[in-house]
Amino acid sequence: MNISVIGAGQMGNGIAHVFAQGGHQVTLIDIAQASLDKAIATIAKNLDRQVAKGTLTAAGKDAALMRITTSTSTADGVKDAELVVEAATENVELKLKIFKEIDAHAPAGCILATNTSSISITKIAAATARPAQVIGMHFMNPVPVMKLVEVIRGYNTTDAVTKAVMDLGRAIGKVPVEVHDYAGFVANRILMPMINEAIETLFQGVGGVEEIDTVMKLGMAHPMGPLQLADFIGLDTCLAILRVLHDGFGQPKYAPCPLLVQMVTAGKLGVKSGEGFYSYTAGSKESKVAPAFAVAS
DSSP, X not given: OEEEEEOOSHHHHHHHHHHHHTTOEEEEEOXXXXXXXXXXXXXXXXXXXXXXXXXXXXXXXXXXXXXEEEESOHHHHHTTOSEEEEOOOSOHHHXXXXXXXXXXXXXXXXXXXXXXXSXXXXXXXXXSSOGGGEEXXXXXXXXXXXXXXXXXXXXXXXXXXHHHHHHHHHHTTOEEEEEEOSTTTTHHHHHHXXXXXXXXXXXXXXXXXXXXXXXXXXXXXXXXXXXXXHHHHOHHHXXXXXXXXXXXXXXXXXXXXHHHHHHHHTTOOBGGGTBSSEEEOTTOXXXXXXXXXXXXX
């Protein structure tokens, strides 16, 4: 299958990786050539990690990389696609703009998917002339490692399109789960209020960063505490999703914690900026509690 992936960031390069490893021809699209070059380097590094672990052969790595081409033009990048997966920033206006452009240039039979983690599939589909062929395909981060794909039907998405995407997910080794189109779907409707409550708990001084994360790791068997997880997701992304939930349901329980709003405004976005609830050393996975949270209460 010819698959185009729009957006060469962390999610986009991971999606391109798994499709290429699964035997599909992939066109990775981004407006910046530098972003595409960085994405290919990241994919190669992650494939090397699989080779080192013995889960992939060197020949398999080379074959996967050969299946990926890049483009800085959406029109050229999607013209032969059978499936397009959009993986741009979680911004509704940007996604609507991208889907109008995809719709204008992709073949008539092409399925248009979005990796959105919270934005209405029905709203995105309405920007196209083919709403029946628009679907959510929400991969989890890191894409090459995480098995789940949340498959979200819009109001007009057909059974045939849903089945095709579910079958494709299984074929590349993922576990697709079909859900319906409500704000946050399932994953983030449950996850983001938990993260927000952890931030609120810190904001109120009930516990420190390490204490909150330790309680959730050791007490609830979470592999990563909610504050560290928020850093890895990106605090700006967490805030955007919470605002979608708050707008979608109109309930105060989804209102973002003021501390989260302040941190995003200050540019403390987590791993991507080098500091969030923890500080991160460039090129290292090591972290320590950020200075703002390292004082005793």
